[in-house]
Amino acid sequence: QVQLQESGPGLVKPSETLSLTCTVSGYSISSGYYWGWIRQPPGKGLEWIGSIYHSENTYYNPSLKSRVTISVDTSKNQFSLKVNSVTAADTAVYHCARLPQSGAAAGTLDYWGQGTLVTVSA
């Protein structure tokens, strides 16, 4: 059973860097699949942040690209998100997910973490 769990600070000050980690169990992230981050601001819908494959290929939402970095640590079976220069608009529940690129479910997000709330406030 593939499981994903987000972790990181729940409170970040404006202008600082938001850092989250997603720990994957039940599957080795070095075995394949893209892995990604999605967020949901309070009262709003889901927004894709970006995706990564084997530390080689990264894709980011153009609206966030200048401030976002996604990386992989295969030794810990984890991948991470950094968002620089945060503002109150970055307050959201952040989810990590697995993103199949091949097979019948290609283009979906087939396993998700339950999400972690990050509040940007002084």
Place this chain on the structure above:
Amino acid sequence: EIVLTQSPGTLSLSPGERATLSCRASQSVSSSYLAWYQHKPGQAPRLLIYGASSRATGIPDRFSGSGSGTDFTLTISRLEPEDFAVYYCQQYGSSRYSFGQGTKVEIK
């Protein structure tokens, strides 16, 4: 960028009733890359439908998806108490993902 617009924003129905949710794209979407998710507060979103009409593993057959091009539909044939939630459509293209704003299915 493809924008997905879902309607209605909220659907108020009773258990046992049929729910029909719409997702309209600003330009044509490959049916292979149109999915639906169920999301309950505090939980991980759950993949329901992929490829516009294929049910994901373990999804009951009361959930069905249809459509092509720019118009897609999620139908729940008979609402069960556990089906009251927010539903999102999602498309994939050019290595990017986008979601609709969601339809909340609430108990009438």
